[in-house]
Amino acid sequence: MSIQVKFFASLREQVGLSDSTIEQASTAAEVWDLATNKQQQPDNLVVAINLEYAKLNSSVNDGDEVAFFPPVTGG
Amino acid sequence: MSIQVKFFASLREQVGLSDSTIEQASTAAEVWDLATNKQQQPDNLVVAINLEYAKLNSSVNDGDEVAFFPPVTGG
Amino acid sequence: MVMKSPFFHPLLVADMAAIISEDYFEPWQLISEHQQKSELAKQFGATATFVGSMRDFNDDAHVSEMLLEHYPEMTQRYLEKLEHDAKQQWPIIDCLIAHRVGHIKPADAIVVIACWSAHRRAALDACNWLIEQLKFNAPFWKKESRPDGDVWVEHNTAG
């Protein structure tokens, strides 16, 4: 069992991680705590689970990919 | 003293005139009557005086150019 | 039309163009060339364009050709006025309007509008406004060649 975790852009630099694998978690918030060693969440944190936007209290399952990133600035 | 009169598109074909010069008139409606020999005005008649949109009761002066045309269909 | 005035801020010098052409033009090439002429390439961040082109059918009838009549002095003046009015309403850096007249073949571009601005809202809104104004007010008229003869288009579609 494992969950893939990814960080992007300024958040990747702040957290100091680009990706990580954790064993098990029940919500995206728990994924954050485990992957970052409980670093404080920024106010504008964005979460995606399996390439779809999600919430911090969204549930995660074995094999999921959970991504954390700041507000997007493309276009 | 003279007023230049122009007709465009389907109206030009209906009236049978592309341009005309009349001696004198006080309004665009009077220009129409003189230039077309009092043909009936179509409902959707558009009028321009000196290249600006105007009304049938707009006044005309010596040297003016008065144009009559149907609704525009460019673009 | 080139507008240059010592009273304009250098970054806002406009090089607006209103072109009425009897000859075929390739719309993207026209836009690209206008943009390359401009010295403002690094100033604008947004370009919005609209191209209206000839379809080979209308009202379910096949259209083999189109004749576009206009009121030359008034169209030129009106298109330049539109560009001027757009610049009064939005912070546009540059603006291009081109319109065909005469004989037009299916798939030919009939009208091209392009607006360059620092940010997207001004470019998009001005482009949208310009095509609506042009459609309902610029003195052009279309006559379509259909299987049963030539027919004047009576009114533009609402959209």
Next chain:
Amino acid sequence: MVMKSPFFHPLLVADMAAIISEDYFEPWQLISEHQQKSELAKQFGATATFVGSMRDFNDDAHVSEMLLEHYPEMTQRYLEKLEHDAKQQWPIIDCLIAHRVGHIKPADAIVVIACWSAHRRAALDACNWLIEQLKFNAPFWKKESRPDGDVWVEHNTAG
């Protein structure tokens, strides 16, 4: 992405493309080439486009270069979803979205959106909707090289 299905009406077969490119592209050439590939040239009467390009300043600071990071799998999927959703809402015949990633120089195109439709309202509205959705939801992030160092852009402008 090419979508073809025997259940589509032939006239409505779409050849939508969502391109993410590390390499420079000339936006008008990209649009022109996409249009030429299409066999629908005589079917569409309206093309609306938006091009977002890099300015050499932001927040009054000079920007010499930009690095565009993205979340590759999610961006590709999201841009294709946007095109699909646009086609659900408007009668679009064809649609193109292209977005740069990696190192970008001033005046380079960053994003290109083009929508082809029979009539102007659908093309203009879909193009406008697509750029807004992309700006606020597609997972791209800009880092600007300024005189005092590299700075992540914190949020997009409202327009």
